[in-house]
Amino acid sequence: MSATAFIFARGGSKGVKNKNIYRVAGKPLIAHSIAGALASKSVSRVVVSTDDAQIAAAAREHGAEVLDRPAAFAGDTTPEIVAWRHAIDSFPELFKGADTQPFISLPATSPLRAPQDIDAAVERFRTHPCDILFSISPAHRNPHLNMVTVDSEGLIHIAIPGSAAVRRQDVPEMYDVTTCVYVGDANYIQSCARLMEGRVGHVIIPPERALDIDTYYDIHLAGLLLSHPFDPAGKGQP
Known part of the structure; x- marks a missing residue:
């Protein structure tokens, strides 16, 4: 099934200024997540939820649709689940009836995510019943x-x-929770108090694809790894 994936990218980032459109390996950070989603077998459409005109322009330039996010849902202390619920409410046709899709969130801060990671998460959600699935990586x-x-x-x-x-x-x-991919049931997301209160499944992402951009150092690492991908079979040798 080809589903719609959402990327939630508000303006006003603190750690890295204009993080979601900061150029990494030649293109805006958000463009890597859009390209990976559209290259997967599970996703045929990407919607970027944002309150920022520059992010919106970059999203459209790289093949995504844009959902205007109200400022009330894009504050520094606003939980992201609020933006998720706004997206679900904005596209009710996706999450009701016989053709209900899973809700898919692909944070822009995971540029090393591979298309197969998205496919693995969606398949895992379908075959291992849970309310929501998180991506994790060996700690x-x-x-x-x-x-x-x-x-x-x-x-x-x-x-x-x-x-x-x-x-x-x-x-x-032990495992770290990564920001690579989240897949969940829209009704659960709309009704839960906390995402971890229900049945939480998982998909494992290898460490070389689990980087989460939060600092300029992370930006530097991402640029290196996107330009010179790590090859586990070759033990990292060029």
């Missing part, structure tokens, strides 16, 4: 082993105390 650190807290005396302690483990193999595997 580099583990609170049972090598993540610590600092006490009032400046001394460090294992974040989850009581473990005698000295090797990664001895502790439960």
